Amino acid sequence: MESIQIDQELNIKGEVCPYTFVKSKLALEDMESGEVLRVVVDHLPAVTNVPRSLTNEGHNVLEVAQISDTDWAITVRKA
């Protein structure tokens, strides 16, 4: 897989739903359309909830990947 240019990273390990999505959404609001945000979470429900909510808002979830025993990275391009 070709590497994706990340414009901003948001580490919200320790945060739980729905604040994982709330903080991801706030970060995207401050970015430009087309820019890419990488969100790192360790709250398992967020791994499905956050991409679903971001997709519902029209953003393009590029990748959801487990990056360590505890952490997941959600990569999303702002609509």
Added chain:
Amino acid sequence: MPVTVYIPTPLRRYTENQARVSTEANDVASLLDDLVSRYPELKTHILDDNYEIPRYVNVYVNEEEIHSLQGKGTRLKDGDQVAVIPAMAGGAQPFSEDQIKRYSRHIILPEVGGKGQRKLLEAKVLLIGTGGLGSPAALYLAAAGVGTLGVVDFDVVDMSNLQRQVIHHVHDLGRPKVQSAAETINDINPDVKVIQHNTRVASDNILDIIADYDVILDGCDNFPTRYLVNDACVLAGKPNVYGSIFRFDGQATVFAPGKGCYRCLFPTPPPPGMVPSCQEAGVLGVLPGIIGVIQATEAVKLILNAGEPLINRLLLYDALSMEFREVKIRRDANCPICGDNPTIKELIDYEQFCGIGPATH
């Protein structure tokens, strides 16, 4: 050698809220390395992936930008003052952790989001009256995070108010209503700035009072004030979120500038004594809860510019049959204040207009 780094407010939440951080460094590069190793969350805000300073961040040593010195190689000596200044769009303060939690259910809504919540926090709503309608409206507007709430009332809290004026409590009996309301609002949400207008609105003060507000919410209880608030809102070009209650019935609508007003709907008040007041006729205690919260809903929608506002529509509510109905209302081209050729160009004597008091007092 100790060097002091100034941290501006947007970055302070990553430095444990410290405005100044002391560090030991010989040059700017090692200073930045030291900062981000101590405050890892700061990293993405002041350095890019290659540990270079991004172009939206400037670093100053003793008030000189480092590009005019030796860049990241700029040497530092004991007592130097360093500042890390990011570009700011202006105004958009980041939400605090408490605000993110408090407003999360708003931020999640696509129609609100962080942007909408900021609009609410920056909005100013004036409540005319902190009685039956103003009480529930104020509670919900405060909870929603409307940043400035003005409250106007000249009255004090009376035992007979507590059946419906839910912002006031037993321990407020005898206190000015605006004071009691302000206290309750801040108990709900300390983000809200409450401006108390402990006065009776009148022709000689209302334009000054409403001037600073974005939305006026009319929760008054008498005809002279209705026409006064209406005319003032028309003259000042302010949206007027109207509500009224009587026995088991309520009405609500939004008079937006240029789209009609209360005089288009009711050109003249009923003769004095024909329509009894709530004081004489009674009112169901829960009724203003419905109508006041409809007014609050419309105020929030106006601020967010969301949905279809209740403009040119009069909503009628009958609590006994539990029915809502809606009738159309239109701007009257012959309206004496908002029509094509207005005859009322300044505020008048509304007691006299309503046939209540003498013309001169």
